[in-house]
Amino acid sequence: MPLNAELAERCGALRLVCWHVSAEPDVLIEPQDKGPGGRWLRAAVLRERVWALGRQWIENDSPEPVELAPGCWLLPLLQRKNRRVTGVLIGMTFEQDVFAGKWFAGVCRKVGGDVTQTREALTPYTWPGAVDLPLLTGAYRRSVQDHTQTLDDSEAIDQFSEQLLDSYEETNLLFRIARLMNGLEDPEELIPTCCRQIQPVLPFNWVAVKFWEREKSVSGLTGRLTISGDLPCGHDEFERVLTGQFGNQKTGDWTKLLDPASGGVAGLVGSEVVIEQITHDSEVVGVLLAGNKRGSCPMESDVASGEMMFLEATANLMGVFHENISRFDEQKQMFMGTLMALTASIDAKDEYTRGHSERVAYLGAQLARAMGMDLKQVELIHTTGLVHDVGKIGVPEAVLCKAGKLTDEEFEQIKRHPTIGYRILEGIPSIGPVLPGVLHHHERWDGRGYPAGLAGKEIPQVGRMLALADTFDAMSSTRSYRPAMPRKAVLEEIRRCAGTQFDPTLVPLFVSLDFSDYDRMVQQHQRQSGFAA
Numbered sequence: 001m002p003l004n005a006e007l008a009e010r011c012g013a014l015r016l017v018c019w020h021v022s023a024e025p026d027v028l029i030e031p032q033d034k035g036p037g038g039r040w041l042r043a044a045v046l047r048e049r050v051w052a053l054g055r056q057w058i059e060n061d062s063p064e065p066v067e068l069a070p071g072c073w074l075l076p077l078l079q080r081k082n083r084r085v086t087g088v089l090i091g092m093t094f095e096q097d098v099f100a101g102k103w104f105a106g107v108c109r110k111v112g113g114d115v116t117q118t119r120e121a122l123t124p125y126t127w128p129g130a131v132d133l134p135l136l137t138g139a140y141r142r143s144v145q146d147h148t149q150t151l152d153d154s155e156a157i158d159q160f161s162e163q164l165l166d167s168y169e170e171t172n173l174l175f176r177i178a179r180l181m182n183g184l185e186d187p188e189e190l191i192p193t194c195c196r197q198i199q200p201v202l203p204f205n206w207v208a209v210k211f212w213e214r215e216k217s218v219s220g221l222t223g224r225l226t227i228s229g230d231l232p233c234g235h236d237e238f239e240r241v242l243t244g245q246f247g248n249q250k251t252g253d254w255t256k257l258l259d260p261a262s263g264g265v266a267g268l269v270g271s272e273v274v275i276e277q278i279t280h281d282s283e284v285v286g287v288l289l290a291g292n293k294r295g296s297c298p299m300e301s302d303v304a305s306g307e308m309m310f311l312e313a314t315a316n317l318m319g320v321f322h323e324n325i326s327r328f329d330e331q332k333q334m335f336m337g338t339l340m341a342l343t344a345s346i347d348a349k350d351e352y353t354r355g356h357s358e359r360v361a362y363l364g365a366q367l368a369r370a371m372g373m374d375l376k377q378v379e380l381i382h383t384t385g386l387v388h389d390v391g392k393i394g395v396p397e398a399v400l401c402k403a404g405k406l407t408d409e410e411f412e413q414i415k416r417h418p419t420i421g422y423r424i425l426e427g428i429p430s431i432g433p434v435l436p437g438v439l440h441h442h443e444r445w446d447g448r449g450y451p452a453g454l455a456g457k458e459i460p461q462v463g464r465m466l467a468l469a470d471t472f473d474a475m476s477s478t479r480s481y482r483p484a485m486p487r488k489a490v491l492e493e494i495r496r497c498a499g500t501q502f503d504p505t506l507v508p509l510f511v512s513l514d515f516s517d518y519d520r521m522v523q524q525h526q527r528q529s530g531f532a533a
Contacts, residue, residue: 010143016091017041017125021054023087037121039111050090057088065133071098073131077144081432091140094126195228202307204290206231210242211286232269232292241268246287257303272303276315280322288315355525356473361385362518363469370509384437384462391421415450418442436460441467446500464503468510
């Protein structure tokens with residue numbers, strides 16, 4: 001969260017003047033104080049030191065305050081979005097003794113400032129005695145967190161809508177769906193994590209969750225059995241008995257405490273078992289169980305009402321989570337559909353490039369799989385490929401569709417589309433991870449690309465991957481100024497450019513991909529465009 005007037009005012013009330021260092025792109029936002037105090041705070045020697053510390057703190061999960069000079073303290077506060085560190089807010093405060101030291105006067109001389117006037121200007125950030133660091137750090141953190149929670153979401157919506165709404169009404173929906181995705185956990189990870197946390201807290205040897213196959217079941221949970229702890233029987237046998245006993249039961253037809261004398265699951269494990277329904281819109285979609293309570297005597301091994309209430313509340317929470325994930329799956333499908341519609345609209349500005357973004361997304365995902373990336377990373381690469389050319393919204397169609405050679409001025413217009421795309425998408429919280437690929441998919445390994453002229457591994461990996469996919473599709477597709485190149489020639493050109501245009505470690509993987517599905521996509525898109533293959 002970068003600095004703004006309200007945040008600066010909140011920090012100022014705590015006698016803190018602040019800088020902000022962002023993680024990506026690497027940017028330092030300085031205090032905007034006027035007069036001699038502002039000149040002192042923006043001195044090059046301070047800027048360099050604060051910036052260097054900020055970059056170090058971004059890499060540290062638990063940064064500690066630093067005494068920059070005797071009596072001058074820097075307090076770091078990491079900023080996160082979607083559990084990813086996006087930057088660090090750095091508060092500076094002073095003790096009165098700092099103004100009598102040579103360091104303060106030395107910085108004044110470097111900026112040509114008067115010592116007395118500068119000291120008076122910095123008085124609002126000065127403590128009469130020693131700084132109580134724990135107290136100040138806690139107040140600082142609470143104040144910033146409160147500010148974050150009270151930000152008005154409509155401002156972000158308005159900013160995003162202003163950029164795209166004139167051309168694509170769907171973007172408003174895209175933003176709302178993206179916000180709904182923000183913060184939802186992976187169901188395949190959350191349920192096991194929840195069980196692992198419950199089992200040590202409650203005095204049960206094991207905790208289990210079983211989801212049935214139901215009409216309202218969600219991907220990642222359907223039919224899934226999760227067990228934490230020491231189950232006194234085989235998992236397969238446990239699942240078979242559990243399914244036979246409860247797989248078809250409805251809400252209302254339920255016994256929460258199972259007696260081992262009655263057989264079934266409790267008889268199988270030889271103890272009382274607590275079982276709670278997990279419901280979704282009044283339909284039982286799963287069960288939460290706990291059994292084999294630990295205890296040194298029979299009375300201690302009996303299940304207590306407090307333990308049953310805890311498990312009931314947990315099952316209710318799992319039911320809410322199931323409903324949220326179900327809706328999230330629907331929204332994600334709508335989100336991806338909107339992305340597809342948006343990218344198709346962009347590609348349609350030039351009828352010769354129909355399906356380009358979809359094909360680049362497919363090739364990027366195939367390369368990610370060949371590199372051994374996990375499913376989330378593959379999905380991220382695919383999504384980045386879909387939106388990598390969104391900045392072409394800002395390029396005139398006359399330039400995009402020009403059949404002949406582009407002039408230098410026209411090429412400069414084309415070269416702006418990665419930056420335009422970055423600026424369009426940076427306000428969407430859940431889109432953040434795709435931004436490096438959008439911004440850097442036209443960089444070259446040798447540093448002669450654009451927009452930043454990055455070289456080698458300075459280029460984000462996703463940018464290096466999409467550079468291959470983008471160029472391959474461009475050469476493999478019919479364009480207004482030339483027919484598609486033969487596959488053999490395309491692959492030879494890709495190999496030839498390894499180490500100059502492309503990452504040489506990725507080229508062998510890319511050229512070894514199976515392009516059968518890609519070729520079918522090209523044929524389909526050509527039929528839709530009305531061009532022969």
